[in-house]
Amino acid sequence: MKMTGSEETLLPVSSDQDIIRARQKGRDLAAWADFTVVDQTLIATAISEIARNIVIYARRGTIVLTIEEESDRLGLVVIARDEGPGIRDVTQALRNHYTTSRGLGMGLPGARRVMDDFAIESKLGEGTRITMKKWRTKHLPVTDVTPP
Amino acid sequence: MSVPLIEHDRYLLVPIQSGLTDGELSELHAALLRWVTEQHPRGVVIDVALLDVLDAYAVRTLSDVGHWTRLCGAPTVIVGIRSELAQAMDRFGLAFQEVATAPNWAEGLKVLAGST
Numbered sequence: 052m053k054m055t056g057s058e059e060t061l062l063p064v065s066s067d068q069d070i071i072r073a074r075q076k077g078r079d080l081a082a083w084a085d086f087t088v089v090d091q092t093l094i095a096t097a098i099s100e101i102a103r104n105i106v107i108y109a110r111r112g113t114i115v116l117t118i119e120e121e122s123d124r125l126g127l128v129v130i131a132r133d134e135g136p137g138i139r140d141v142t143q144a145l146r147n148h149y150t151t152s153r154g155l156g157m158g159l160p161g162a163r164r165v166m167d168d169f170a171i172e173s174k175l176g177e178g179t180r181i182t183m184k185k186w187r188t189k190h191l192p193v194t195d196v197t198p199p
Numbered sequence: 200m201s202v203p204l205i206e207h208d209r210y211l212l213v214p215i216q217s218g219l220t221d222g223e224l225s226e227l228h229a230a231l232l233r234w235v236t237e238q239h240p241r242g243v244v245i246d247v248a249l250l251d252v253l254d255a256y257a258v259r260t261l262s263d264v265g266h267w268t269r270l271c272g273a274p275t276v277i278v279g280i281r282s283e284l285a286q287a288m289d290r291f292g293l294a295f296q297e298v299a300t301a302p303n304w305a306e307g308l309k310v311l312a313g314s315t
Binding site: 164 | 220223252287292
């Protein structure tokens with residue numbers, strides 16, 4: 052998989068098959084970007100939770116995966132968008148064990164806990180946008196390592 | 200559904216083959232409860248080694264399977280949890296309820312043999 056910071060993967064999310072596809076794409080991208088296997092799993096699981104939220108609450112939406120590069124670190128960015136009903140009380144939705152539908156409300160607090168950056172913008176009747184990022188420090192290029 | 204149900208020495212062995220959709224997890228839940236109430240196995244061993252993710256829905260569904268099979272006299276043991284999935288569950292604050300865990304089939308069967 053060839054991917055630079057400017058390219059992004061856009062994934063439609065409207066079924067439980069899409070939830071699996073989105074989390075697998077997320078894991079693939081995290082593996083490609085050289086995140087640890089544990090981080091790959093955390094990212095895939097967080098994507099699974101927010102994708103499920105889209106299917107349950109908004110019925111359809113999109114997830115965009117991209118890599119963000121800074122001078123000393125590299126981030127995997129997940130942006131989930133939907134035009135669903137919106138979240139009435141974001142603070143409440145981020146509380147553990149809060150749920151309004153089918154008892155599945157563990158998703159948001161869990162995803163927030165494991166990702167490094169996590170932001171929700173939501174407007175009632177207009178939709179929700181969740182941006183979450185996982186960072187890793189850049190490996191030193193081999194040429195920079197001076198032998199003792 | 201893509202999950203085979205295998206009877207072995209009156210135990211039910213359930214090797215999950217890949218990541219399951221929520222729908223497939225619910226089907227598995229229903230199929231296991233049907234099997235346990237009709238066939239009366241001594242216990243159930245579910246292998247999750249090939250599962251890609253153990254998220255809230257999967258952990259809940261498997262815990263619920265454990266709850267019902269235990270009520271029917273057939274405890275459930277989950278085997279093959281990879282270390283990265285265990286670490287992810289922990290970071291997400293998720294834990295199995297009402298199921299025992301073991302590293303592999305053989306150990307899972309030992310747990311069940313010891314519990315009856």
